[in-house]
Amino acid sequence: MRLLTVSTLLLVCASSGLALQIQCFQCEEMTHDCSSPDFIVNCTVNVQDMCQKEVLVKDDGVYYRKSCASSGACLIASSGYQQFCTGKLHSVCITCCNTPLCNGPRQKKRAPASAAAGLAWRQACLQAACVLLLLLR
Numbered sequence: 489m490r491l492l493t494v495s496t497l498l499l500v501c502a503s504s505g506l507a508l509q510i511q512c513f514q515c516e517e518m519t520h521d522c523s524s525p526d527f528i529v530n531c532t533v534n535v536q537d538m539c540q541k542e543v544l545v546k547d548d549g550v551y552y553r554k555s556c557a558s559s560g561a562c563l564i565a566s567s568g569y570q571q572f573c574t575g576k577l578h579s580v581c582i583t584c585c586n587t588p589l590c591n592g593p594r595q596k597k598r599a600p601a602s603a604a605a606g607l608a609w610r611q612a613c614l615q616a617a618c619v620l621l622l623l624l625r
């Protein structure tokens with residue numbers, strides 16, 4: 489009975505789009521911000537849960553590198569490069585974010601409410617399932 493409740497909840501979560509997929513901008517060492525629709529890619533479901541952005545300041549200009557990333561890989565890279573993130577010549581800044589297309593143009597804009605709400609809903613759903621599992625054990 490309890491197991492049934494939990495599996496039902498999980499099923500509901502899953503059918504409401506639990507598979508976590510975001511889109512990010514992706515490009516390799518471009519001399520522009522590569523934030524046009526041409527550079528949008530689908531990230532690997534449930535694996536690449538973040539967008540990564542690298543800004544490299546070189547002798548001949550500013551270069552951008554963007555991609556999907558797993559949160560683990562991105563957070564390690566960004567913290568590893570933190571000391572090189574000065575904005576000066578030869579600096580490298582790596583940033584990670586976890587909302588759809590968040591590695592786009594420099595912005596204060598928020599993700600579309602619907603996308604953010606979808607993510608929040610999934611997370612709440614997962615948490616509820618976990619709590620139930622713990623409670624009902």
Ligand SMILES: *[C@@H]1O[C@H](CO)[C@@H](O)[C@H](O)[C@H]1NC(C)=O
Nearest residue numbers: 509511526527528529530531
């Ligand atoms: C991303 O996935 C959507 C929905 O599955 C699809 O319509 C779209 O063409 C994909 N975009 C790219 C760039 O692969």
